[in-house]
Amino acid sequence: MDAPVLKRLRAALGDRVDSSPAALDAARADRSGHASPAPPLAVVHAESTEDVQAVLRIAHDTGTPVVVRGAGTGLAGASIAGEGEIVLSTLRLRRVLEVRPDDLLAVVEPGILNAELDEVLAPHGLWWPPDPASRDISTVGGNIATGAGGLLCAKYGVVRDSVLALDLVLADGRLLHLGHRSVKGVTGLDLTSLVIGSEGRLGVVVGATLKLRRIEPGTPCTVVATFPTVRDAARASAAVTASGAQPAIMELMDARCVAAVHALLELAPPAASTAQLTIQTDGRSAAVEAEQIATVLRRAGGAVAVTDDPVEGEELLRIRRSMHAAMARLGTTLIEDVSVPRSALPEMFDEIARIEQVYGIEIPTVAHAGDGNLHPNFIVQGPEVPERIWQAADDLFRAALRLGGTLTGEHGIGTLKSRWLADELGEDQWALQQEIVRVFDPRGILAPGRVFAPRPPGAALPEPHPAEEPHA
Amino acid sequence: MDAPVLKRLRAALGDRVDSSPAALDAARADRSGHASPAPPLAVVHAESTEDVQAVLRIAHDTGTPVVVRGAGTGLAGASIAGEGEIVLSTLRLRRVLEVRPDDLLAVVEPGILNAELDEVLAPHGLWWPPDPASRDISTVGGNIATGAGGLLCAKYGVVRDSVLALDLVLADGRLLHLGHRSVKGVTGLDLTSLVIGSEGRLGVVVGATLKLRRIEPGTPCTVVATFPTVRDAARASAAVTASGAQPAIMELMDARCVAAVHALLELAPPAASTAQLTIQTDGRSAAVEAEQIATVLRRAGGAVAVTDDPVEGEELLRIRRSMHAAMARLGTTLIEDVSVPRSALPEMFDEIARIEQVYGIEIPTVAHAGDGNLHPNFIVQGPEVPERIWQAADDLFRAALRLGGTLTGEHGIGTLKSRWLADELGEDQWALQQEIVRVFDPRGILAPGRVFAPRPPGAALPEPHPAEEPHA
Structure with a gap:
């Protein structure tokens, strides 16, 4: 029954339509560990905005569901594709169309990996702040679709703070240009922000104008503190925030995490129930802020180490970065x-x-x-x-x-x-x-059933919770 | 013909319904210099969320247009009210419900003035970054409705970067809670961002959870530079941005503005065609950055003065701040x-x-x-x-x-x-x-005809412009 759709896709897009079992199987899963029960209809590797528009026109005509997919590193299942669905892959849309140090912006296609983009930007003294833990393997388009966060968000914001404009192909194939290239702009409704984090339900992002930052001068400092319990570590991190210090990174691992990573890295086992804070400061006053933070942590009962040596700092951060691998075991x-x-x-x-x-x-x-x-x-x-x-x-x-x-x-x-x-x-x-x-x-x-699942008939109304009361 | 609506409003809201000629007349204008040809039906001074809901239920029932109004300082006419319209004033909704230094947030009602809020926040060592030039006379709700900017935006962002959550009364009187109190949150579509800058078309904001910053340590430095032409000044400002410096404020006045302000303040007239840049740096490295910027400006041909004296700095900024008064003359x-x-x-x-x-x-x-x-x-x-x-x-x-x-x-x-x-x-x-x-x-x-005016029948399609082409 799917043959006519496949036929139309192939007629329009040739060998960019992939229905090999390997491709279909790969599209059934993401990094959540979940998989759809059956493979999708086809994977289309779009190579241009026109390709995306062609796929959507065919899908729209025929009422065929479309799931957009970047690198497939999602953790919530939005890009997992199932029976009868077209997978629209943006991985080949990976050009950097513009880098403007004078305007602190770049225009990119969605399929470029986050870390690859920063390699392009670094020689200009620039970077794009969003840094999900997956940045080496996740795409800018995927970061936008999920409204990704990361480690640096308290200081440098989330994806929504770092996108100026989006080119969006609608479900019927029309192309819209949302947002602006200027720092400020309030013309009409802010559809750029609405699309960020919409997980493929509103359209397909084919281009993004990103707000960049300059790489800060100064050597980052790393502070590591261990605490007898996770509650002590959590209170210490709250004390750091309350002190007015602004770490670039402040990561907390509970005892189970610390123990699992120590086992993975073959380090000496930590004392029972030891929790850890790993903090990094950056910019011109990195050293001053690191010392301030160390003082707060010591007062909060932590055993504290501070370094401004980049190699040593990276070694200390490695414990945090090894979390996924430790859990996977x-x-x-x-x-x-x-x-x-x-x-x-x-x-x-x-x-x-x-x-x-x-x-x-x-x-x-x-x-x-x-x-x-x-x-x-x-x-x-x-x-x-x-x-x-x-x-x-x-x-x-x-x-x-x-x-x-x-x-x-x-x-x-x-x-x-x-x-x-x-x-x-x-x-x-x-x-x-x-x-x-x-x-x-x-x-x-577009991505039917994702984000907004049908409520089961007769489902109980949700319990009231604080967010449902006026702030009073 | 309006009597039944007025009667219902009075029955529900008593003397909070004002139909005095003075009140109606005041609602016909804003700071744009424009005025509606006829006065509105009534001004309702809401004193609670329930009041707002009551007004909207009556308006919705009767199909009566509603224009939300804060301090009436808008410059684009969105809150100018005309014949047959109910003006819903939020000026009495001015409570600060919460200030949380530990979470860097405050929960406020929309009618508080921007500058009043900062007076409440300052003893906590906190501030709300949006700083429209109107901050002494404009409300937080109005800042949100317009997506306001200001002088500090390149460094500290616009309103959209400083709002976490909004309580919104819909046109039919239902109350929604949009957004969240946490730094991160990607649950569903970002309606908070969509409402910011929507100029009263989507609902009535009755509460806002604001993202605050700590007051930075360090003494601000002020740099003033004059240039022979406005083009020179503009090139110099672009050079400052391109140099990697991050001024908190960088204001450019062309020769006509400089001359008008000098006349207003009874200062010696500037040389013909003299344009001026007024720059302020802040934070721990304010002095270092001011010197860097001064060097860039001198290289760009500017006559430069630098001061870290707050009184002298304020005096230099006064020239910029006197613009409105100078133009009004x-x-x-x-x-x-x-x-x-x-x-x-x-x-x-x-x-x-x-x-x-x-x-x-x-x-x-x-x-x-x-x-x-x-x-x-x-x-x-x-x-x-x-x-x-x-x-x-x-x-x-x-x-x-x-x-x-x-x-x-x-x-x-x-x-x-x-x-x-x-x-x-x-x-x-x-x-x-x-x-x-x-x-x-x-x-x-809600605010019919604002933002989205009907296209005149047979209007020519707009000329193509760069924003309509793919970024290539």
């Missing part, structure tokens, strides 16, 4: 992504400890402590997440909401969290957001 | 607001000189040179802008678009620029944005 990892106001970090760690007890599981947790974003890791064996683990995750999400936080700080909703979306947004906003999606995509062919 | 001022990429500032000044010649008029121009936002002032006599001046403005807008810029950097579209909106957005995006407005406000009762 334990099983399949469901990486959660709740975010809370920074002052609520200690309570959130208390909630995680409670959930570990209630469900009899271990939840190794790392946090971007500078911005309040936690990644609790649920370790499961095999490709399916047991319902019991989802119940623990449900408990986790509700705890984050109670503390004034959110379901997802930087990974997105995708398919894995869509059942909790209305709980955070409230039913009215949840419905209204879907009406906005229909304005962009009236036939509903 | 010349006649009614139509303050334009185009924004271009920073490197295009010199060409934009060339275009302004060309337009002055073609139309035989003077266009005193001040620019936020650090971010490329220009305010060319059209001086007219009397309350109506002659069509000839609108033609010159049209020429100005098209020049800004050709240079990769935008119609409005920070003042908004309102009623005064709506006829150019489709030229910048393109017809497809212009139509799509209106469909989004209809999702929020299906009956079209």
Whole structure:
């Protein structure tokens, strides 16, 4: 039954249409550990805006669903493709069209990797601040689609703060130019911001005008502190924020994470329950700020080491960067992504400890402590997440909401969290957001079912939570 | 014919409904110098979210248009109210509900003035970065509605970078909570950003969770440089940006502005054609950066003075701050607001000189040179802008678009620029944005005709311009 669509795709796009079993199989999964039950119809490797438009016109005509895919490094399942779906790959759209040091902007295609872009920018003394942990393997387009965060966000902002304009192909193939090249611009509604983080539901980004920063002078300093418990480390990180210091990076690892990484790297095992903060300062006053921070950490009971040696600093950061590899040795990892106001970090760690007890599981947790974003890791064996683990995750999400936080700080909703979306947004906003999606995509062919899953008939209304009360 | 609506308003809101001639007359104008031909129906002084909801339910029921109004300091006419319209004033909604130094956020009502908020924040060592020139007289809600900018934007961002969450009453009276209290959050579509700058078309903001910064240590330094021509000054400002320096403030005044302010302040008249840059650096490295900038300016041919004395610095900035008063002495001022990429500032000044010649008029121009936002002032006599001046403005807008810029950097579209909106957005995006407005406000009762004016039947399609071509 799919043959006519495939035939039209091939007629328009030739060998850029790939229906080899290997390509179809690769598109069934992302880095969440999840996979769709059946392969998609085809993978189309777009090489131009016109290719993207051609695919969407055919899909729109025939009512065929389209899933946009970059490097497939997502953690929420938004780019996992299934039966009957066209996968539109942007990986070959990877040109840097412009770099303007005088205007601090670059114009790029979506398929370039985040780290590759910075290699192009570095000789100009420039960089693009978004730095998801996946930056070596994730695309700029994927960063935009998820509204990615990273380690540097408290100081340098998230993707939304670093994009000026987007070229967007609508579901029916029309091309829109959203935003502007100037620092300021308030002409009409801010559709650029609306598209950032929309996870493929509003259109296909084929070009992006990025806001750049200059590489700061000065040598970064690295501060590492260990604490007897994770709660002590969380309180210390809150004290750093409250002190007025502005670390570029402030990462917190709980005892399970520290132990797992030490085992992976064959380091001496840490004392039981030892949690760690890894902090980096940068810019002209990096050394002064590092000393200030070290003082705060010592007062908070930490054992502190400071270095301005880049090699030593990188060695200290390696412990944090080895988290994913250390978790992968334990099983399949469901990486959660709740975010809370920074002052609520200690309570959130208390909630995680409670959930570990209630469900009899271990939840190794790392946090971007500078911005309040936690990644609790649920370790499961095999490709399916047991319902019991989802119940623990449900408990986790509700705890984050109670503390004034959110379901997802930087990974997105995708398919894995869509059942909790209305709980955070409230039913009215949840419905209204879907009406906005229909304005962009009236036939509903773009990533259907992602982010906004149908509510099961007769589903209970969500419990009230703090975000539903007026701020008073 | 309006009596039943007024009656229902009075029954629900009592003496918070004001239909005195003075109140109605005040709501006919803003700071643009324009006024509506007839007074509105009533001004309602909302004192709570429930009041706002009550007004909107009545308006929605009866199909009565509602114009939200803060301090009425807008420059684009969005809050000018006319015949048959309800003015919903948010000026009495002025509480600061929360200040959280530990989370760097505050929760406020929309009617508080920008400068009043900073008085509340200063004892906590905090500030809210948006600093429109109107900050002493404009409300936070108005700043949000217009997506306001100001002097500090190149370094500290615009309103969109400083708002985490909004409480929004929809046209039908329902209350939504948009956004989150955490630094990061990507749950669903970013409606907070969509509402910022939407000029009253999507709903009524009744609460805002603001992202704050700490007051930086260090003494600001002020650098003033004069140049023989405005083009020299513009090239010098571009050289400052290109040098990697990051001024907090970088303001450019052309010769007509400098002369007008000198006359107002009774200072010795400047040499003919003298243009001026006024620059301020702040933070720990303010002095080092000021010296770097002074060197760049001297190399660019400027006569340069530097001071780290706060009183002297404020005295130097007074020349820039006296612009509005100096213009007001010349006649009614139509303050334009185009924004271009920073490197295009010199060409934009060339275009302004060309337009002055073609139309035989003077266009005193001040620019936020650090971010490329220009305010060319059209001086007219009397309350109506002659069509000839609108033609010159049209020429100005098209020049800004050709240079990769935008119609409005920070003042908004309102009623005064709506006829150019489709030229910048393109017809497809212009139509799509209106469909989004209809999702929020299906009956079209919120600020009808603002931002999106009906296209005159048979209007010519806009000329193609650079923003309509793919970035290539």
